[in-house]
Amino acid sequence: MGLDILKIYPKLKTCGLKIFQALRAWENFICSSHNSCCCRKLISLTPLSLLFFSSRGQVLVTVAAGMTLLLGMAAITVDAGTLYLQRQRLANAVDAAALAGAQELPARPALAYQQAMAYAEQNGCSPEEVVVQIAPSNKKITVTAQRQIPLFFARTLGHQTASVSAQATAAVSPVKALMGAAPLSIEEQILVFGEEYTLKSAPSEGGGEPLYGWYGPLSLGGSGARSYCQNLKYGYESELRVGDVVATETGNMSGPTVEGIAYRVDACHHDPPCTFEHFAPGCPRVLLVPVIVAQETSGNQIKTVRIQGFAAFFIENYARQGNECEIRGRFVHTAVSAPYDESLPGYGVYAVHLEAG
Numbered sequence: 001m002g003l004d005i006l007k008i009y010p011k012l013k014t015c016g017l018k019i020f021q022a023l024r025a026w027e028n029f030i031c032s033s034h035n036s037c038c039c040r041k042l043i044s045l046t047p048l049s050l051l052f053f054s055s056r057g058q059v060l061v062t063v064a065a066g067m068t069l070l071l072g073m074a075a076i077t078v079d080a081g082t083l084y085l086q087r088q089r090l091a092n093a094v095d096a097a098a099l100a101g102a103q104e105l106p107a108r109p110a111l112a113y114q115q116a117m118a119y120a121e122q123n124g125c126s127p128e129e130v131v132v133q134i135a136p137s138n139k140k141i142t143v144t145a146q147r148q149i150p151l152f153f154a155r156t157l158g159h160q161t162a163s164v165s166a167q168a169t170a171a172v173s174p175v176k177a178l179m180g181a182a183p184l185s186i187e188e189q190i191l192v193f194g195e196e197y198t199l200k201s202a203p204s205e206g207g208g209e210p211l212y213g214w215y216g217p218l219s220l221g222g223s224g225a226r227s228y229c230q231n232l233k234y235g236y237e238s239e240l241r242v243g244d245v246v247a248t249e250t251g252n253m254s255g256p257t258v259e260g261i262a263y264r265v266d267a268c269h270h271d272p273p274c275t276f277e278h279f280a281p282g283c284p285r286v287l288l289v290p291v292i293v294a295q296e297t298s299g300n301q302i303k304t305v306r307i308q309g310f311a312a313f314f315i316e317n318y319a320r321q322g323n324e325c326e327i328r329g330r331f332v333h334t335a336v337s338a339p340y341d342e343s344l345p346g347y348g349v350y351a352v353h354l355e356a357g
């Protein structure tokens with residue numbers, strides 16, 4: 001643990017006052033014990049002058065000089081320590097504010113601004129101390145805080161206050177690898193925030209074979225209904241990376257699709273209830289879905305796909321009719337903790353990170 005300079009500050013102050021009082025008492029003692037003509041003249045002089053003329057002055061001069069040096073060092077330490085401490089508090093506040101604001105980027109810059117201001121305030125900053133700036137790309141947010149700190153010892157040198165400031169920039173970048181992906185997919189395309197997309201189609205949709213006889217499920221970590229259902233409920237436990245080639249899951253998978261999606265929708269107990277416009281971080285109704293292009297086909301069916309990125313969708317509904325089930329979700333943006341690559345195109349799943357200042 002580091003030394004809390006504010007805790008020892010009152011003790012140093014008290015100690016300094018006691019030393020000063022002791023010197024004054026010692027001065028009075030010398031004057032009273034040298035009630036001579038010389039000393040009576042000296043009594044009107046400054047204490048320091050008295051020390052030089054006193055018979056015991058050499059010792060006192062040494063003590064006083066030592067104490068002056070000690071107090072001077074304490075002054076520098078205490079004022080500098082206070083400024084350092086306040087600078088660290090501001091740095092922590094702007095870091096937290098920038099990271100909180102970036103969670104809403106790039107889709108909602110106005111909300112990002114509000115979040116950044118709210119977190120700065122929660123971390124001890126007043127609104128007047130904080131400036132929040134969002135880059136035109138909506139992918140970076142910079143929070144700056146500045147504060148005037150009253151000084152104690154430096155006032156003797158004419159400095160009443162000192163200014164400390166801190167700045168942090170948080171950015172959102174497309175993720176290049178992800179754990180917890182849903183075993184579904186969406187073809188590479190321009191995705192529009194809030195629009196509804198089909199993540200798993202049903203045989204009757206679009207004439208029965210939406211994409212070369214494949215309905216959209218992926219085989220992650222093994223094929224079969226059980227593996228698919230587990231991945232749909234909890235997310236694939238291993239990492240998928242941009243550039244990976246994965247196998248498709250053949251068949252309609254209607255039963256496990258219903259079971260998996262119903263589990264996720266029922267698992268959202270957030271209050272207020274989540275919507276695509278405002279959902280709690282990590283809400284189970286948000287699916288992280290690989291964005292894919294066909295890699296290998298056999299006959300008229302896609303066998304493998306290549307992962308181009310990762311998109312996020314909020315499940316609003318799922319429909320089961322007989323042996324058919326389709327999943328539709330609204331395209332959203334979400335922040336996760338994952339490796340990122342700024343050169344990749346963004347598909348809605350972003351990593352939030354602080355930039356080196």
Ligand SMILES: [Zn+2]
Pocket residue numbers: 268269270273274279280283284285
């Ligand atoms: Zn929720």
